[in-house]
Amino acid sequence: MRPVPQRLNSADADFETRFRALLDGKRDASTDVSDRVREIIADVRARGDDALVALTKALDSLDVADAGALRVDPAVIARAWDEADPVTREALQTAHDRITSHHRRQVPKDDHYTDGIGVELGSRWTAVESVGLYVPGGTASYPSSVLMNAVPAKVAGVKRIVMVAPARQGILNPLVLAAAHLAGIDEIYTIGGAQAVAALAYGTTSIAPVVKIVGPGNAYVAEAKRQVFGRVGIDMIAGPSEILVIADADNDPAWIAADLLSQAEHDPSAQSILITESEAFADAVETEVERQLQSLPRVETARASWQDHGAVITVGSLEDEAPALTDRIAPEHLEIATEAPETISERISNAGAIFLGRHTPEVIGDYVGGSNHVLPTSRSARFSSGLSVLDFVKRTSILKLGPEQLKALAPAAMELARVESLDAHGRSVGIRVNLAEARER
Amino acid sequence: MRPVPQRLNSADADFETRFRALLDGKRDASTDVSDRVREIIADVRARGDDALVALTKALDSLDVADAGALRVDPAVIARAWDEADPVTREALQTAHDRITSHHRRQVPKDDHYTDGIGVELGSRWTAVESVGLYVPGGTASYPSSVLMNAVPAKVAGVKRIVMVAPARQGILNPLVLAAAHLAGIDEIYTIGGAQAVAALAYGTTSIAPVVKIVGPGNAYVAEAKRQVFGRVGIDMIAGPSEILVIADADNDPAWIAADLLSQAEHDPSAQSILITESEAFADAVETEVERQLQSLPRVETARASWQDHGAVITVGSLEDEAPALTDRIAPEHLEIATEAPETISERISNAGAIFLGRHTPEVIGDYVGGSNHVLPTSRSARFSSGLSVLDFVKRTSILKLGPEQLKALAPAAMELARVESLDAHGRSVGIRVNLAEARER
Numbered sequence: 001m002r003p004v005p006q007r008l009n010s011a012d013a014d015f016e017t018r019f020r021a022l023l024d025g026k027r028d029a030s031t032d033v034s035d036r037v038r039e040i041i042a043d044v045r046a047r048g049d050d051a052l053v054a055l056t057k058a059l060d061s062l063d064v065a066d067a068g069a070l071r072v073d074p075a076v077i078a079r080a081w082d083e084a085d086p087v088t089r090e091a092l093q094t095a096h097d098r099i100t101s102h103h104r105r106q107v108p109k110d111d112h113y114t115d116g117i118g119v120e121l122g123s124r125w126t127a128v129e130s131v132g133l134y135v136p137g138g139t140a141s142y143p144s145s146v147l148m149n150a151v152p153a154k155v156a157g158v159k160r161i162v163m164v165a166p167a168r169q170g171i172l173n174p175l176v177l178a179a180a181h182l183a184g185i186d187e188i189y190t191i192g193g194a195q196a197v198a199a200l201a202y203g204t205t206s207i208a209p210v211v212k213i214v215g216p217g218n219a220y221v222a223e224a225k226r227q228v229f230g231r232v233g234i235d236m237i238a239g240p241s242e243i244l245v246i247a248d249a250d251n252d253p254a255w256i257a258a259d260l261l262s263q264a265e266h267d268p269s270a271q272s273i274l275i276t277e278s279e280a281f282a283d284a285v286e287t288e289v290e291r292q293l294q295s296l297p298r299v300e301t302a303r304a305s306w307q308d309h310g311a312v313i314t315v316g317s318l319e320d321e322a323p324a325l326t327d328r329i330a331p332e333h334l335e336i337a338t339e340a341p342e343t344i345s346e347r348i349s350n351a352g353a354i355f356l357g358r359h360t361p362e363v364i365g366d367y368v369g370g371s372n373h374v375l376p377t378s379r380s381a382r383f384s385s386g387l388s389v390l391d392f393v394k395r396t397s398i399l400k401l402g403p404e405q406l407k408a409l410a411p412a413a414m415e416l417a418r419v420e421s422l423d424a425h426g427r428s429v430g431i432r433v434n435l436a437e438a439r440e441r
Numbered sequence: 442m443r444p445v446p447q448r449l450n451s452a453d454a455d456f457e458t459r460f461r462a463l464l465d466g467k468r469d470a471s472t473d474v475s476d477r478v479r480e481i482i483a484d485v486r487a488r489g490d491d492a493l494v495a496l497t498k499a500l501d502s503l504d505v506a507d508a509g510a511l512r513v514d515p516a517v518i519a520r521a522w523d524e525a526d527p528v529t530r531e532a533l534q535t536a537h538d539r540i541t542s543h544h545r546r547q548v549p550k551d552d553h554y555t556d557g558i559g560v561e562l563g564s565r566w567t568a569v570e571s572v573g574l575y576v577p578g579g580t581a582s583y584p585s586s587v588l589m590n591a592v593p594a595k596v597a598g599v600k601r602i603v604m605v606a607p608a609r610q611g612i613l614n615p616l617v618l619a620a621a622h623l624a625g626i627d628e629i630y631t632i633g634g635a636q637a638v639a640a641l642a643y644g645t646t647s648i649a650p651v652v653k654i655v656g657p658g659n660a661y662v663a664e665a666k667r668q669v670f671g672r673v674g675i676d677m678i679a680g681p682s683e684i685l686v687i688a689d690a691d692n693d694p695a696w697i698a699a700d701l702l703s704q705a706e707h708d709p710s711a712q713s714i715l716i717t718e719s720e721a722f723a724d725a726v727e728t729e730v731e732r733q734l735q736s737l738p739r740v741e742t743a744r745a746s747w748q749d750h751g752a753v754i755t756v757g758s759l760e761d762e763a764p765a766l767t768d769r770i771a772p773e774h775l776e777i778a779t780e781a782p783e784t785i786s787e788r789i790s791n792a793g794a795i796f797l798g799r800h801t802p803e804v805i806g807d808y809v810g811g812s813n814h815v816l817p818t819s820r821s822a823r824f825s826s827g828l829s830v831l832d833f834v835k836r837t838s839i840l841k842l843g844p845e846q847l848k849a850l851a852p853a854a855m856e857l858a859r860v861e862s863l864d865a866h867g868r869s870v871g872i873r874v875n876l877a878e879a880r881e882r
Contacts, residue, residue: 091856233824383674
């Protein structure tokens with residue numbers, strides 16, 4: 001069966017209606033797991049390690065004598081690195097080093113200054129004390145994601161990074177351990193699901209709690225992160241992956257087809273969209289997608305994604321029309337495969353990451369570009385950013401006045417306290433500047 | 442009745458137990474309003490303006506003929522400024538100008554560079570397109586909060602800022618309108634509660650949706666923000682206000698008492714904590730709190746807060762013990778009233794804002810210091826920051842490779858795609874560099 005992605009043309013009368021439907025289309029299979037997650041979290045809070053051991057046996061078929069056995073021996077982590085294929089190790093090292101270099105540029109600088117009337121103002125950045133990194137099990141267990149989550153935390157100066165990963169029947173991906181070793185992580189527990197998130201948020205006898213939890217996971221993990229938010233910080237709730245490719249007709253259709261499939265193979269809910277000026281080029285890309293699907297091991301996943309969520313949009317002019325459409329789509333990944341991609345890129349605000357030109361496939365950003373591959377999905381690039389060092393630091397405002405500065409600012413502060421009927425506020429200022437009215441109010 | 446705040450001494454044998462209980466104490470009255478909020482949001486999504494009109498009549502006793510009448514005439518907003526007391530206007534102007542100057546320093550800079558092998562990498566910041574600002578009704582309707590939320594959005598470059606505020610029986614605080622005018626807001630709707638949040642998130646015929654929603658509100662508003670999160674961005678969920686004062690015995694007890702009460706008067710759930718070295722000074726502050734309470738209009742609120750949630754902690758040495766205790770408390774506001782406050786401040790990581798020295802009452806930061814008064818509560822300063830320009834911008838990563846750079850990075854990217862079993866990923870790179878193995882895999 002030939003996959004049939006949606007085909008839209010911006011010149012059609014029904015374009016706006018169909019484009020809106022595309023934007024509003026739900027891709028997440030939203031099973032409501034909130035009650036079950038609430039139970040699991042309550043169980044871990046109440047019974048601690050005993051709950052972890054029981055849940056890990058029941059849900060991950062991993063039977064351990066006690067919670068101590070859930071920790072991966074640091075020697076095993078180091079050995080996973082030593083025993084990895086040297087070619088793989090070199091690739092991981094390249095990725096690690098490029099991610100590190102890029103993220104070092106993101107470390108925010110403190111700002112301390114004295115204003116015109118002598119008030120000292122400051123903004124001071126400090127690292128979050130501890131971070132829990134969730135790594136999914138099975139086929140979604142990616143060593144590259146370990147690096148993308150752990151390196152920014154390390155660069156930020158986070159002192160303790162704890163990894164949790166479900167090990168169904170005791171099996172952990174050795175390259176996930178190798179990547180952890182490379183990133184400097186030696187505290188790893190073979191736990192997963194909502195119980196792992198609960199243990200990280202609340203702590204148990206054998207696992208000290210963390211301050212923030214990051215990393216992707218299934219519906220249970222996502223819901224658990226939502227439920228513990230506030231007790232701890234969390235990163236974004238990741239949805240299925242997306243790519244938007246803006247390509248002119250001068251591209252090799254096979255290259256563009258490969259890029260569309262690189263997202264489609266992730267998940268049946270993933271979304272790949274092409275915007276182009278030429279119906280003929282669109283046809284050629286579709287034909288190539290079909291051809292390449294034949295030889296793809298993940299053919300079922302990629303075909304489902306392309307058929308159910310893929311779209312091909314033709315427009316009269318890429319430069320005139322693509323930026324506005326892109327801002328409405330707000331894609332996680334955007335490739336601009338044209339001769340002068342900057343002229344389009346400059347006019348786009350909403351995109352997690354932009355890949356410019358014909359020689360920058362998005363996959364480079366997944367692994368070795370240096371930028372982060374944890375990016376906002378489901379149109380959240382309209383209001384949020386990819387993972388960065390900023391996710392692992394927080395800012396403290398600092399203010400210092402002497403008697404002169406307080407005297408200068410007191411009247412305005414006391415007037416605002418007065419109109420807001422906050423008398424103790426006014427008094428806290430007035431009592432210091434000895435204004436007669438402070439006592440009266 | 443004399444209020445009795447908790448008294449702890451770090452030398453006592455049960456100190457750790459009692460300090461932990463203080464940290465874990467719940468102050469929020471957590472009524473579960475999630476089902477009602479879900480209904481309201483569904484109603485606004487289904488019926489749009491009709492639901493808004495009906496809910497505003499039922500919940501805010503404001504009866505309008507149609508949704509168009511829910512918008513405040515821009516001329517009314519401008520007039521509110523014109524008609525405000527000149528003294529109040531000057532105070533608002535001082536606050537506005539100082540907040541603007543300080544927040545301009547927070548605008549993040551784009552970063553664009555070419556690395557050693559010729560890869561172009563960039564981080565580009567753009568403003569969120571539109572923001573909804575929730576302003577509570579009644580006594581919690583503060584013009585200062587309008588400035589604290591709107592100014593950073595303006596400085597960030599947000600094009601459209603929409604304010605919503607419930608107007609029970611049609612009454613809006615004129616100084617909230619005046620502050621809105623000063624901040625450059627002319628789109629205001631007299632709606633509140635979960636229905637206002639729903640209208641901002643999903644839009645109705647008369648109100649275009651926004652991309653992000655900020656501002657404080659009651660339990661319904663907070664729950665509605667939680668429920669629409671993902672569809673739109675939200676700021677933090679604010680809890681009751683807090684202050685921690687670190688003060689040596691050389692302070693005037695009356696000044697410190699006034700500062701403790703300035704938080705306590707906000708809310709019976711607010712929390713004021715004093716850390717000092719001297720039991721005698723602690724006694725003197727408690728006596729002063731009692732004395733000042735007598736003449737405070739909000740005596741009931743402040744007394745409830747001080748009695749139920751206040752605490753006085755004595756330690757052997759402020760410099761040795763206060764920083765670690767403070768990092769565990771992670772207060773929203775921290776005053777350090779000592780001779781050399783920096784020596785303590787430097788060793789503290791977890792605090793929303795720090796006020797240094799005897800002449801910097803926290804209230805200055807509420808109004809005219811320049812820094813933001815929207816700060817992390819409920820220990821969330823361990824992982825989050827006060828409101829800033831960064832809350833109204835988002836970052837796009839940019840990557841550009843030429844054929845040479847792609848050739849250099851292809852082997853590592855393809856190796857990682859291989860070990861992650863993502864064949865279409867490998868192909869997307871391989872097809873461009875024409876490596877023979879790309880076709881084989």
